[in-house]
Amino acid sequence: MKDALIPLIFFAQFDRPLTLRELRRYGWGGELDVNELKQIIKKSDMHWSGEFCYVDETHIHEYARRRELAKKFWQRVRQSRWIFANVPFIKLVAVGNTLAYDNVHENSDIDLFVVTRARRVWTARAILLLWLSFLGLRVRSVKKYLLFSPEFFVDETALDLSLCAIANDYYLAYWLADLVPVWQTDYFETIWSANKWLKDKLPVAYRSPNRRPEFDKPMRPSWFAWGLEKILVGKFGDRIEAWVRIKQQRIIERNKQKLGINPSVIADDHVVKIHFNDRRAEVRERIEEFLAG
Structure with missing residues (x-):
């Protein structure tokens, strides 16, 4: 199920965290619902806090300023x-x-x-x-x-x-x-x-x-x-x-x-x-x- 995490890897290169809704929208080659994505994130090395999924926690604070x-x-x-x-x-x-x-x-x-x-x-x-x-x-x-x-x-x-x-x-x-x-x-x-x-x-x-x-x-x-x-x-x-x-x-x-x-x-x-x-x-x-x- 690593394909489901491709969006996080892509946007992490630009210091951009994703909401679950965005992670679903950017799903590569298929379509998963939010609950399925939550389970995949829990089993991965990715992080989830509040509304955001991310690779690096600093991306959350930086994105708020950039937005x-x-x-x-x-x-x-x-x-x-x-x-x-x-x-x-x-x-x-x-x-x-x-x-x-x-x-x-x-x-x-x-x-x-x-x-x-x-x-x-x-x-x-x-x-x-x-x-x-x-x-x-x-x-x-x-x-x-x-x-x-x-x-x-x-x-x-x-x-x-x-x-x-x-x-x-x-x-x-x-x-x-x-x-x-x-x-x-x-x-x-x-x-x-x-x-x-x-x-x-x-x-x-x-x-x-x-x-x-x-x-x-x-x-x-x-x-x-x-x-x-x-x-x-x-x-x-x-x-x-x-x-x-x-x-x-x-x-x-x-x-x-x-x-x-x-x-x-x-x-x-x-x-x-x-x-x-x-x-x-x-x-x-x-x-x-x-x-x-």
């Missing part, structure tokens, strides 16, 4: 949605990673996942980065606090994220399960339908996506974004797309050489995924060590 700090981050997201309204070709923006599960700290950023229209992923990315840079809201150095890090873009033809996975990709599955749509949230159902593979990995989480009601109120793209879309269609838009792609790919390659520790970079016609320190293999190794022990 409170996350309120400030969510306020930043709410106040910044107008930026997304002024970027053409965006079909959805979602928040992922630590903020998605309220576990931020004093040097956390705000990770964004962005879906664009077909054949305009590089154009949308360029304009979003320009907005964030102009407003001083983009991560540009080691200073990350309350800044946006839009490092994962796909267009509407590349919604199946399993194509970006490594073998036994626990990280990607949990990342997807916790995505919080914050702009054009209705489109999230399309994302979910395109990733039904998640149902086999995290069946309870697939039935209960991580929605926040404050972002469900519709917001329309601005006249500015609408006008840019009208200009950047057809062959002219294709030429602009090709030009901004070449410019950005050069910057990405340069940064990969300069900043890459364990880089994972996809930069093609449909996907732009940039992580200069990809921890997925490390996370997988720790989980598999636990399962084998």
Whole structure:
């Protein structure tokens, strides 16, 4: 029954305890009720105190502080949605990673996942980065606090994220399960339908996506974004797309050489995924060590 404890091992790497309800939601490859989970925890080396299950007791006190700090981050997201309204070709923006599960700290950023229209992923990315840079809201150095890090873009033809996975990709599955749509949230159902593979990995989480009601109120793209879309269609838009792609790919390659520790970079016609320190293999190794022990 060690599989039932995979969520605790995964989130312990980010100092995040889990409630029993969360442990059930994050159950890997199957579904157990709360009473079954209680019995498994009692027979394991894990701990249970109050509402939380945990590997290290310090995670409980730290999480209370981080959860409170996350309120400030969510306020930043709410106040910044107008930026997304002024970027053409965006079909959805979602928040992922630590903020998605309220576990931020004093040097956390705000990770964004962005879906664009077909054949305009590089154009949308360029304009979003320009907005964030102009407003001083983009991560540009080691200073990350309350800044946006839009490092994962796909267009509407590349919604199946399993194509970006490594073998036994626990990280990607949990990342997807916790995505919080914050702009054009209705489109999230399309994302979910395109990733039904998640149902086999995290069946309870697939039935209960991580929605926040404050972002469900519709917001329309601005006249500015609408006008840019009208200009950047057809062959002219294709030429602009090709030009901004070449410019950005050069910057990405340069940064990969300069900043890459364990880089994972996809930069093609449909996907732009940039992580200069990809921890997925490390996370997988720790989980598999636990399962084998």
